[in-house]
């Protein structure tokens with residue numbers, strides 16, 4: 001039945017595909033605080049651990 005697939009689609013968020021590192025709360029001045037990457041391209045494709053910045 002298709003309902004399992006639909007349920008998985010809701011659980012696995014794909015929002016990160018539309019985002020860039022620079023929009024991620026873990027991104028700070030070229031560095032990813034989550035993975036401890038440095039020299040990241042701010043315009044690069046976000047990863048599945050993308051976390052939207054909270055609006056202040």
Ligand code: SF4
Pocket residue numbers: 020021024025026027031032033034035037045046047048049050051
């Ligand atoms: S999208 Fe992923 S790699 Fe990029 S800053 Fe966020 S957590 Fe790090």
